[in-house]
Amino acid sequence: MxxxxxxxxxxxxxxxxxxxxxxxxxxxxxxxxxxxxxxxxxxxxxxxxxxxxxxxxxxxxxxxxxxxxxxxxxxxxxxxxxxxxxxxxxxxxxxxxxxxxxxxxxxxxGPRVGFYRWFGKFLGGKLSQSVRDIWLDICIAFAVMIAGTIVGWLVVARDQEWFYTLVPAEFADSRQPGASREVLLETLKVEESASGMSAFAAQLFTNNSSVCILAFALGFAFGIPSLLLLVQNMALLGAFLWLYNSQGLLPEFSAWLAVHGTTEFFAIMLSSAAGIHIGRKMAFPGRRSILSAASEAGQRGAQVMVGVVLMLIFAAVLEAFPRQLASTETRGLIGGFMLIFWLTYFFAFGRNREAEAA
Known part of the structure; x- marks a missing residue:
C-alpha cells in the first residue's frame, strides 16, 4: 500500500x-x-x-x-x-x-546376586574368612575364658559364699553348695518327652543372644567391657564345675554341658572377639584414621555376628532337645562332634580357595 x-x-x-x-x-x-x-x-x-x-x-x-x-x-x-x-x-x-x-x-x-546366592557364598567361605581375620582377638578371648573359668573355680573353692555372688539366683535353684549328689544328679536327668521344649529353646536363644550382642556392642570402649563380661560369664561356669566336681559328677556335668556348650561358648567367644577386634583397631589404628579403622573392623565384626546368631539358634535347639533327651555318652559324643565341626569349619574350610585366589 x-x-x-x-x-x-x-x-x-x-x-x-x-x-x-x-x-x-x-x-x-x-x-x-x-x-x-x-x-x-x-x-x-x-x-x-x-x-x-x-x-x-x-x-x-x-x-x-x-x-x-x-x-x-x-x-x-x-x-x-x-x-x-x-x-x-x-x-x-x-x-x-x-x-x-x-x-x-x-x-x-550394582549387586548381581540374590539373597540366597549371597547367603550361600557367605556360609561357603566368607564367614570362616572373617573369623580367621580376627584370629588374634579370638586367642585373647579364649585365654580370658580359660582364666575366668579358673578364677571362678578357685574363689568358690576357697570361700563358698562366692558361689552366690557369681551365680544368679535363677540359675542356682537346687544347684548350690551343700546339695547332695542325688539332688545334683537329678538336674542332669534324661527327660522322657520333648513337651514344652520349643518354648524352652526360644528362651535359651533370647538369653544367649543378649549376652553375645552385649559383648560385641561394648567392644567400642577398646574391648575392655567385652573382656570383663567374658570373665563374669566364665567365672559362673567355673563355679558350677567346682560344685559338680565336689560330688564326683564332673564327667556327667561336662557331657550334659558339652551338647550345647561347644556351640554356645564358641559363639560367646566369637562375639567377644569381634568386640575386642573393634576396640583393638580403635586403640591401634596404625596409619589409618580411627574412624576408618573402626569402620573396617565393624564390617568384619558384623559378618562374624551373623554367624554367631546362627550358632546360637543351633545351640538353643541342642540345649532344648538332645541335651534333655540323650544319655550321658550320647551327650558327650554330640558335644565332641560339634566342637570338631566348628573348628574345622572356621579354621580349615575355604583355605584352598583363598590360596588359589592368592
Missing part, C-alpha cells in the same frame, strides 16, 4: 518472520536429534540387547565379546546422555538414554 508519505509495510510481517524462524529452529533441532541418534543407535541397541539377556538370567547365552563390551558400551551410553542433556535434545531421546544408563549401571556396578 502506497501513500504520499511512502510505502507502508504490512503489519503482519513481523509475526510471520518469527513463526518461520521458530519453525526452522524446531526442524533444525529435530534434525540434529535424529542425526545424533542415528550415529549412536547401533551401540545403544547392542547395549539394550545385552542388558535384556542379563536381566532375564541368560548370561550364558551372551558371547564373550558382548560381556567384554558391556563396560565400554555403558560408558558410551553415559557419555551420550551427558551430551543429550547439554544440547537439550528431544525428551524421548533423553528418557530412553536415562533408562538405558540406569539399567547398565545396575548390571556393571
Amino acid at each position: 502506497s501513500t504520499a508519505a511512502g510505502t507502508i509495510l504490512p503489519a503482519t510481517k513481523g509475526p510471520i518472520v518469527n513463526r518461520v524462524e521458530a519453525t526452522s529452529a524446531i526442524e533444525t533441532a529435530a534434525l540434529r536429534s535424529d542425526r545424533f541418534r542415528l550415529e549412536r543407535e547401533g551401540e545403544w541397541k547392542r547395549l539394550e540387547t545385552i542388558l535384556g539377556a542379563m536381566e532375564k538370567g541368560r548370561l550364558r547365552r551372551l558371547s564373550d565379546d558382548d560381556v567384554l563390551a558391556l563396560p565400554a558400551l555403558y560408558r558410551m551410553a553415559a557419555s551420550s546422555l551427558a551430551v543429550a542433556r547439554e544440547t537439550s535434545l528431544d525428551a524421548s531421546t533423553l528418557a530412553y538414554l536415562e533408562s538405558l544408563v540406569q539399567r547398565a549401571w545396575f548390571q556393571v556396578y
Whole structure:
C-alpha cells in the first residue's frame, strides 16, 4: 500500500518472520536429534540387547565379546546422555538414554546376586574368612575364658559364699553348695518327652543372644567391657564345675554341658572377639584414621555376628532337645562332634580357595 508519505509495510510481517524462524529452529533441532541418534543407535541397541539377556538370567547365552563390551558400551551410553542433556535434545531421546544408563549401571556396578546366592557364598567361605581375620582377638578371648573359668573355680573353692555372688539366683535353684549328689544328679536327668521344649529353646536363644550382642556392642570402649563380661560369664561356669566336681559328677556335668556348650561358648567367644577386634583397631589404628579403622573392623565384626546368631539358634535347639533327651555318652559324643565341626569349619574350610585366589 502506497501513500504520499511512502510505502507502508504490512503489519503482519513481523509475526510471520518469527513463526518461520521458530519453525526452522524446531526442524533444525529435530534434525540434529535424529542425526545424533542415528550415529549412536547401533551401540545403544547392542547395549539394550545385552542388558535384556542379563536381566532375564541368560548370561550364558551372551558371547564373550558382548560381556567384554558391556563396560565400554555403558560408558558410551553415559557419555551420550551427558551430551543429550547439554544440547537439550528431544525428551524421548533423553528418557530412553536415562533408562538405558540406569539399567547398565545396575548390571556393571550394582549387586548381581540374590539373597540366597549371597547367603550361600557367605556360609561357603566368607564367614570362616572373617573369623580367621580376627584370629588374634579370638586367642585373647579364649585365654580370658580359660582364666575366668579358673578364677571362678578357685574363689568358690576357697570361700563358698562366692558361689552366690557369681551365680544368679535363677540359675542356682537346687544347684548350690551343700546339695547332695542325688539332688545334683537329678538336674542332669534324661527327660522322657520333648513337651514344652520349643518354648524352652526360644528362651535359651533370647538369653544367649543378649549376652553375645552385649559383648560385641561394648567392644567400642577398646574391648575392655567385652573382656570383663567374658570373665563374669566364665567365672559362673567355673563355679558350677567346682560344685559338680565336689560330688564326683564332673564327667556327667561336662557331657550334659558339652551338647550345647561347644556351640554356645564358641559363639560367646566369637562375639567377644569381634568386640575386642573393634576396640583393638580403635586403640591401634596404625596409619589409618580411627574412624576408618573402626569402620573396617565393624564390617568384619558384623559378618562374624551373623554367624554367631546362627550358632546360637543351633545351640538353643541342642540345649532344648538332645541335651534333655540323650544319655550321658550320647551327650558327650554330640558335644565332641560339634566342637570338631566348628573348628574345622572356621579354621580349615575355604583355605584352598583363598590360596588359589592368592
